[in-house]
Amino acid sequence: MNHSEHRINGARGATAENVLVRHATPSDTDLIARLIASRVKESSLLPVPVDNVQDDINSYTIAEINGEIAGCVAMRDYGDGLVEVRSLAVSKEYSNLGIGSKLVREAIHRWKDKSAKIFALTSRTSFFERLGFHLVDKSLFPQKIWRDCDACPKKERCDEVAVLHGTRE
Numbered sequence: 001m002n003h004s005e006h007r008i009n010g011a012r013g014a015t016a017e018n019v020l021v022r023h024a025t026p027s028d029t030d031l032i033a034r035l036i037a038s039r040v041k042e043s044s045l046l047p048v049p050v051d052n053v054q055d056d057i058n059s060y061t062i063a064e065i066n067g068e069i070a071g072c073v074a075m076r077d078y079g080d081g082l083v084e085v086r087s088l089a090v091s092k093e094y095s096n097l098g099i100g101s102k103l104v105r106e107a108i109h110r111w112k113d114k115s116a117k118i119f120a121l122t123s124r125t126s127f128f129e130r131l132g133f134h135l136v137d138k139s140l141f142p143q144k145i146w147r148d149c150d151a152c153p154k155k156e157r158c159d160e161v162a163v164l165h166g167t168r169e
């Protein structure tokens with residue numbers, strides 16, 4: 001099935017075009033935490049405790065369909081113009097409709113500092129490449145390694161690569 005066929009057969013006629021992408025508000029906290037938790041097991045997504053979602057709620061952008069949260073993404077600002085795309089999740093019901101792509105594009109588009117270096121750690125390389133990211137060496141991002149990777153149970157068998165948005169230097 002190609003991508004346009006996925007769109008036509010989306011859950012209850014949903015497409016990336018009729019999705020509302022907006023900043024998250026505190027009342028979205030529980031649903032965001034639940035959505036992320038629902039996709040942790042089968043992917044390389046890191047779990048995010050509900051308290052952390054609450055603390056960082058202003059960093060989340062969400063995709064809403066008929067009042068339901070279909071997807072989310074967060075932007076973590078490390079300062080000095082370094083920003084990570086993280087906690088990207090789309091509910092299984094709404095997968096492969098272009099919603100994940102739309103969320104990442106919008107979150108980048110809305111980011112205030114247009115010269116920021118925006119990166120992600122991911123096992124979905126082709127997904128990010130299609131959105132204008134390219135592969136880079138993980139060692140470029142020490143802050144990320146300190147904060148998450150040191151505590152990650154997959155540290156020694158990590159299957160993620162680092163991708164950076166924008167043109168190569």
Ligand SMILES: CC(C)(COP(=O)(O)OP(=O)(O)OC[C@H]1O[C@@H](n2cnc3c(N)ncnc32)[C@H](O)[C@@H]1OP(=O)(O)O)[C@@H](O)C(=O)NCCC(=O)NCCS
Pocket residue numbers: 003039043044045088089090091094095096097098099100101102120121122123124126127128130
């Ligand atoms: C990764 C994830 C967010 C993608 O969400 P999504 O809404 O299904 O994403 P999209 O519909 O935009 O793209 C999914 C697929 O549709 C197809 N697609 C999307 N845009 C396309 C296009 N323009 N042309 C052709 N195919 C396209 C691709 O097959 C794509 O998968 P691929 O990039 O891995 O090949 C979702 O699968 C998820 O939540 N996974 C579990 C958590 C996770 O892995 N998060 C990412 C951690 S970095």
